[in-house]
Amino acid sequence: MHTLREAPMFDWNDLRFFLEVSRRGRLVTAARHLAVDHTTVSRRIQALEERMNTKLFDRTPAGYSLTPAGAQLVEYAEAMETTAFAIQESIAGQDLHLSGTVRLGAPEGFASAFLGARLHRFFAAHPGIQIDLVAAPRYLSLSKREADLAIGLARPTSGRLVARKLTDYRLCLYASPAYLERMGTPRSLKDLETHDFIGYVDDLIFAPELRYLDKLVRTPQVVMRSTSLIVQRDAAVDGLGLCILPCFVAATAPGLVPVIPKESSITRSFWLVTHADLRDIVRVRMVAEYLRDLVKRDHDLLIGRSLDRIDANASTATATSA
Known part of the structure; x- marks a missing residue:
């Protein structure tokens, strides 16, 4: 029976090599990040497996993948690394070189x-x-x-x-100038009942927070549906219809115009x-x-600060004309 003193102990430093291989999946890539030769990494991994008397990686042509025992060891090694970084950061006062x-x-x-x-x-x-x-x-x-x-x-x-x-972020209706020229510009929520819309595929909506079109229009006339917000944006740019978009998404397509932003504004x-x-x-x-x-x-981009300026300008123009 082994006593605690007699029990073999692995080299703590081998865990650095183990973690790097688990993260990179290849000896050569791990070695590059550790600034050593790949044979050194291989030798340290082999030594760790021998000391722990268990296989930590499956070696395949595609690289190194963790065995169940290796996946379990990752959790302990990560915790040890976190503690080591905390010591280095708070006591030694040194910059962290994370990987x-x-x-x-x-x-x-x-x-x-x-x-x-x-x-x-x-x-x-x-x-x-x-x-x-x-x-x-x-x-x-x-x-x-x-x-x-x-x-x-x-x-x-x-x-x-x-x-x-x-963070909070803001959405509102957007359309292309071509669509508005063809179909007219809505002036109120009631006007939306005669317009075409682009939206999500109803039965594939993964979160209730995405069900916002029905809040603006009782029975929207949806001409195209997509699970992709980027596809919806591109369809709006092409003039297919009105689309509810986050302001930061609409900002990536400068041709889009906000439509009744005050009435159609939604915050998520x-x-x-x-x-x-x-x-x-x-x-x-x-x-x-x-x-x-x-x-x-x-x-400001996320909460659509530019829409507030549009509303303010519209209010000023209305007051001036009155």
């Missing part, structure tokens, strides 16, 4: 029309971190680890999830959600902090 991947799930419109063009400053500050941005017309399951962070349309009500409101919210087990992982926390700073900096 690894953060998978971020976001609604397609927000990912495509907002986030994609605003991540360069994060990568400049943290070149070792890779972000997998999953733009999907559905919720990603954090409990099933489909993502490390997710941006949702509502605060989750179940599961071991930590949520914080990220984005929530930043992560699993309770991941909220203290340093690289996940860094991405979350960057997202909060990002929406704060572009708050």
Whole structure:
């Protein structure tokens, strides 16, 4: 029987190599980030497996994938890394050189029309971190680890999830000048009953927060439906019909014109959600902090401040003509 003193112990430093391979999936890529030769990485992984008497990776032509034991070890190794970074940050006062991947799930419109063009400053500050941005017309399951962070349309009500409101954003009706010239410009909500609309596929709407067209028109005449907000935007640009779009999405198509913005204005919210087990992982926390700073900096765009100016100008013009 082995005593605690006699029990073999792995080299703690081997966990750095293990984590890097788990994140990169290939020895050569992991070695590049660790600034060592790939044979060194291979040797350290092999030593760790021998010390732990278990297989941590399946080796395939496509790369290294975690075994169930490896996936279990990742959780412990991540916690140890987080503690090490906390010590380095708070006691040693040194800059953090983070590495690894953060998978971020976001609604397609927000990912495509907002986030994609605003991540360069994060990568400049943290070149070792890779972000997998999953733009999907559905919720990603954090409990099933489909993502490390997710941006949702509502605060989750179940599961071991930590949520914080990220930002409000504003939507209103938009149309192309060509459509308005052909069909006329609506002046009130009642006028909308004779217009064509672009919207979501009803039975594929994944969140009740997306059911806003019926709030403006009792029986909208929808000529095209799509699960993609970007497709809806492009159809509106092409003059197919009126479309309710977030202001930040409409801003990516300068030809679109807001239609009765005061009456058609709708406010929704984005929530930043992560699993309770991941909220203290340093690289996940860094991405979350960057997202909060990002929406704060572009708050006017997200809440459609330009629409307020349009309303103010319209009110002034009405008062002047009176």
